Amino acid sequence: MSTVIEQHPNLYKIVIAHYLIAAFTFLALVPMLLFSVKDFGGHYFQPHLLAITHTAALGWASVIIFGACYQLLPVILETYLYSYKLAWFGLVVFCLGLLDFVYSFWVFEPGLHMQCGSVLLLTGITSFTANIFITSKKIKKPDIYQDFILTACIWLLVTAVLGVLMVFNFRFAFLPKDHLLFLKLHAHAGLGGWFLLLIIGVSAKLLPMFLVSEKTNVNLLKWSYYLINSALLLFFINTYIFGLNTFTFIIAVTAIVGVICWLTYVYQCFASRIRAKIDVAMAHTILSIFLLAIAIFVLPFIIFYQLKADALAVRLTTLYGSLLLLGWISSLILGQTFKTLPFIVWTKRSQHLLGSKTTLPANLFDNKILKGQFLSFLLFTVSFSIGLALKIKPLIYLGVVCFSVTAVLYISNVFIILFRTEENEPA
């Protein structure tokens, strides 16, 4: 016999705060993208693109992941979060730091503001990881899902520390190697270490639950974990000592095989699912995986052209970054928000009514708006990616317009979930 863990009374506010901040940040990306269309034709190490990248990676993707982790980890770890005060403290300093940081990137003032912003961001990230690690100390039987999540947190800290070092390097130039070399390490620790490992860990746990899958192959996840982490470590050592070279291809292949192991796991979950119907939120997830696959396909070409010192490597890198951040991660969040947020709100407001006539979580949002969001996002990814790859400015503009529609529809639906009252709930 056993009992289930009840939702902690302090959890709701902290999780919703994260979702709201992330939604507003996603909307804030619209004007930033509109004012930066011309910059997409140049080098990626450019003030506006750096500001956009950090807004998307930190304010949008990381904030919502922090919130989702606070909600999901107590369920996965069967224990309450270590400290809600620490979670609030982390969120506040993180947001203050983000504002300072993004503003100083946008106007490119690599002085005190950028330094303070980066230190505040690091403080927020340290608070989050400390909270997760102290909570996880209570785990009796660690498993591969928790390994993914905890290792992702370590990579997040590595990313943040490297970021702070680079910010101070703008003023004091103390780093022993080229700034762009550290940028490569910083970006891959963030994308491959933080986002990829965390997404694999959480999705591996949630997908079989949402799909009711008969088959889950944990061995594939173990292979994925060791291959991706080995590739990241080798990439750090090899790139730091020798820069990009032919061995980088082997490292890339190692990482790609790791991702393929995870994708095979995901495929098996889909193939053995009992629940036949794929809803719009899951369609977003499938699109996100497709976008990740395209980004991975681009990766060897970046290394190839970089080794040839061909300028095409720069354009492909911008495409690669946008496919991962605005494509893969954003699509996943745009879909999974409507798998997680309705449940969070419903658990707080309506679960005591279940067993009598009440609305269900899936009815808390407007499915037509979600369909519109999916279509506009699909159009965005197609036009924006082709525009970037072929340097066609009207297509990039069209992509940004579609992105604006997506952002407005997304935030509207988030508001519908959060502010729906009992009176206007569908039966």
Add this chain to the structure above:
Amino acid sequence: MNLPDIDDENFKLLTQITEVLATVIDPELQVNILDLGMVYNVAVKKETKTIEVEMTLSTRHCPMGSAIVNSVENAILQNFTTYSPVVNLVWEPAWNVNSITPEGKKQLGV
């Protein structure tokens, strides 16, 4: 779960409880917990005035676990006011897709 035995002295009450439990649905899958095969046994204890439900969840860490258990308790409290609900979660035998009834599979679109 087996249907109530007609020779059982609580047959009528057990049948009513079964009907009530069929109104409790998994919020994510939107199929009732009986057709999902999550309920293993129902017993009426007249001496303690309790209705005991032995059930499981699709996984140990089901995020909807507390919601489903609460809804079972709510459903019993609302329909059998003189009884108290006792929900015992068990993990053996573990739930799997074969536990779903043909009707449940139909509702899931299988």
